[in-house]
Amino acid sequence: MYYIGFDIGSSSVKASLIDSESGKSIASIHEPKDEMDIISVNRDWAEQNPDFWWENVCNASKRLLKENTVASELVLGIGISYQMHGLVLVDTEGKLLRNSIIWCDSRAVDIGNKAFKELGEEKCKENLLNSPANFTASKLKWVRDNEPGIYKKAYKFMLPGDYIAYKFTGNINTTKSGLSEGILWDYKKQQPANWLLEYYDIDPSLIPDIVDTFSNQGELNSKGAQESGLQTGTPIFYRAGDQPNNALSLNVFNPGEVALTGGTSGVIYAVTDKVSGKEPVKYNNFAHVSYSEQKPIIGKLLCINGAGIQYRWLKDNLSLETNSYQTMNMLASEVPVGSDDLQILPFGNGAERMFENKTIGTQICNINLNKHTRSHICRAALEGIAFSFVYGMEILRKDGANIKVLRAGNDNLFRSEIFSNTVSTLIDQEIEIYNTTGAIGAARAAGWTHGAFNDFGEMIIKNDKVMTYHPLHNSDDYQSAYQRWKNELNRILKK
Template identity: 45%
Template sequence: MMLLGYDVGSSAIKAALLDPESGTVVASARSPSDTEMTMETPNPGWAEQPPSRWWRHIQNATDALHQTADRDLASVSAIGLTYQMHGLVLVDDTHEVLRPAIIWCDSRAVDIGRAAFEALGQEWCLQHLLNSPGNFTASKLAWVKRNEPEVYSRIHKAMLPGDYVALKLTGDVCTTPSGLSEGTLWDVTSDALATDLLDHYGLDPTLWPTVVPTFAEQGTLSRAAADTLGLSPGTPVTYRAGDQPNNAFSLNALEPGDMAATAGTSGVVYGVDDTPRYDEQSRVNTFLHVNHKPNTQPRYGTLMCVNGTGILNRWLHDNMGTEAPLSYDAMNEEAAEAPLGAEGLSVLPFGNGAERTLDNRSPGASIHGLNFNVHDRTHLLRASQEGIVFALRYGIDIMSEMGLPVETVRAAHANMFRSPVFRTAFATITGTTVELIRTDGAEGAARGAGLGADVFDTRRDAFEGLERISTVEPKSAQVDAYTDAYERWKSRLDHQLTHPLET
């Protein structure tokens, strides 16, 4: 018996094969293996991907598992999915995609969401949706109706990216309360679809799929999908969650006070609580967590996000080499060569669409304090890593104002948390203890599949084999220097936000 997890990101598709008896991953794969999927930007602030690209890379990642695993994938007993949040996929009545997916970092619907926030009222939106409609999924569909009426008229179902992948696997169209919550499509007071918001936008509520639990059978693998992937037809899909709730789940962050972080495509800190807290300006966002039960076990996840995390790191990777791209490991090593604070150099990592912590503004990425007589590549690499950390601290301060305790943070030993500069700066400037754990989103999805299929008797059993690699404590000797660097960074951000043409 094996469990299979897929992580449908915007940069890559990852797959993991988990042995539930040992709780360990026996094989994993990534597609594309040595590069990243592209995002199309037909207009400034837009970000799109064709869903067919995700399906193709799911096939590639599964093929790689077949080649590397010493187990027969026919023994997979359940499949779990995690996916990039806040996207919009539209299909017709034959389940053909009508237009490219509008993905998480797309900013085209910001003004539509802001107008809805004002029209419906801040108090109503925060109490019922826990957020401003912003540029979340509901607002993106409103944009389609207003700007592409011929597309809207042909929609049979609107769905999140994970819902579309599940459709490809099973042929069934369904979604989850947690998923709808991340699109501001779930009314937490009525525990049902947010029909008042849909009515405001003039959106047909029947366009949204049937709602199923996060941990449960959500369909079974069709013969066509099974033949394509080399799996057994009838295998159930038993777990589905957005990438950040799933990242928290992967780290066993499920109870009030638990805190998770990631620094991959986006930089995120995600706190779990049993109270539906919200920021009045909706600069950080609260959604239903994966284990939320409205009457018996309320669980909410409050998320702050920095869009420009992975794309900044990738831009440096692609452009800082003299003859060939620098490896990420080499970038981390060079960043450590520059002194703390990068001798006054600051990087604002806001070049990937509207940033929620900045009230959905798009100030762009920028470099400040550059001195040609002082700074070199090592300074820029360090200032970029510190800039992302400072942007995360900026959002954590908002979470603290909401009453969420930020003391211990769990993070996967992956992506930017592999950098000693990054993880030490994070622990020190936030004053947190960082627990680094060997896991990833695909592994978490596989564990979720096991819970949804009742393979595990208890939640404790589901996390057997989860390994803590190390603990990073704040460096007291560096607190003052990091505080000075952060205040300098924040002053430059404040100036850019108030004088956007003077950057």
């Protein structure tokens, strides 16, 4: 028997099949073959057709079953992970009214900033733990103001994962964690933030029914089953946004545990039981998958736009003998910690929220044309990205995040010993590395809801743990290099 998990990204849909007893990953695939298109008719806009997500979910589901010779009746349940912060609108018949305004669309920035000021920063901090910013609620306000005909027809709004669950079951619902990522959950009142919608002049009845993150959220109807190739009556047992789900995939549930992602952008997701939002402009607070009124577990999410994209840019532009990260890592290992006083600030991927939305760009500092080589450039880039992670964790610590355990997937930047050792040594914490994905995590969460896996964490360790990076004893060189990097950062921030 099996569970199936889907991860609805903006580039592709990933699907994974896991064994219902051991939790072991059987197979993983993605659809489509090439990346999904993002529609951008105006600068800073980003939209996708939600039915294209559904089409790829169905294609992935059918492929996964066929290629692994698994009958649909052997799938016991479904888990869904999805790109956060998107807006999907449907009418009374459940038909789409427009493309989804997705996470990287920034048309509603001014709307959210204005709300933050007019509603009062303290109220937003205390009740929402965030600024309304450029999230789902503000995107819905943009539709109301700029597309009144569409808004008038709207029956419900949904997040991307809600829409996929609806296509499977015909039920329109959401979760507390989902509402929190749209900045629509009032942590103080433990209910949807109707007062924010009223300020935006939006009808609160547009909010879907709320179901628990781990629960039977609906069963496949005949249409959903036929289109996906799965069995009628198969339950959806789990749904969560990609970053809370990534934390779940890494067994990050408890205060002090942190999930790290080192892809194109970097993400630090620190779990805490402290319901506070002192710096809602620099990072966000979301209801974690394990959030409840009795136990309000929060995920503090800090995103670093300029992370792996910096290293990829160098790979594509250094004219390496072998165009690979392995070659770059080898070159970087030829120079000492601190790159002989060469610093790189890796922030060339737009405005950085942890710098209060300043755009400072990538900066190469103190280059000596008589001494520094491409090996220094490679090491300084890895160190600069690592230093940005450490800097972000210092911000979270100042807000009460108690960082005790760091866990990351075995991909991208965390495959580099230089990068991982630098972070581990400066934070003075081990980093546990796991082979897992969001789709695998969603499938396992479905199984957990269904009563499988008596010890969820032990199952993940047994199946996925690869290695552990330990803090190095010679930390002085790392501390000195980090301080020099911070000096350059502060100099540029003061300009």
